[in-house]
Amino acid sequence: MGQQDAHAEPNPSEYHPAADELVERNRRVADAVKTPGMAAAPSRHVAIVTCMDARIDPLAELGLGVGEAHVMRNAGGVITDDVIRSLCISQQLLGTREVLVVHHTGCGMCGLDEAAFSKKMEDRFGEPPGWPIGSFADPADDVHAAIATLRASPFIEHDTAVRGFIYDVDTGLLNEVPSAS
Template identity: 50%
Template structure:
């Protein structure tokens, strides 16, 4: 049995006690942008219930064009007003460089990605960079509550980046 099949069996159990449907717009009017890291259970970390917040995630929790797209849709069409950014300690993005990663792909398959891998050497600096990209975008209308945090994978605690 594949892992996917195992998780589908979990889903059948989840559906047995599921109560739905909830409304489409997030009840708490907040959007979270977090790293894809397996150790960050965003609903657990923030004490969120189903239906309360948009959750956007990618490698690093960085803000690229696709996060601007998602945040623009979140705020303009679905009414969110606050943004929470979450990076975390022991992040894989600290362990390589864009140049090295892209060179390894070139050597492996003969094609070099035209995109940035978005590796970063410093967590706090990259949280600030992600905040700056949001503040700099003309497509995100509400920017008065954009706050960035580093999740500590040892303690479970969010520490704010000033």
């Protein structure tokens, strides 16, 4: 699964709504996933920022269990204002003190042509996006930028341990991005 797949055009004619089936599935798995009495605060005091990519199971890839970590996901795993909002709440109300920024191989946000995407949205919706699209050319460089953004934020605790990684969707391995010199 490479970058080309991530940029392929979707085919709406293949879709049918999933919600009813998912509610049925929930009834079958509810006993296995319920967490009565579990604390809301992550027991490992860690927050993970990663991509929404459907191939990624953040808890599974890190060997984490339910209740151990917060996971903030968006397209690309980029540090948006909303990720800062969630991390601030995670730290101030729920006691996390460590952040893992995890990009991945084959990410659709890597190499996305922002001008072309913006034009396409303007053609379809009558106006271009007013929000940053957040694509990047190099995952490691973007991990460095993400860490710098977190370090510069007045709303992230100064003593937060921040580490950056790239998850390889083909091997399942997490590779640390060396610190920017």
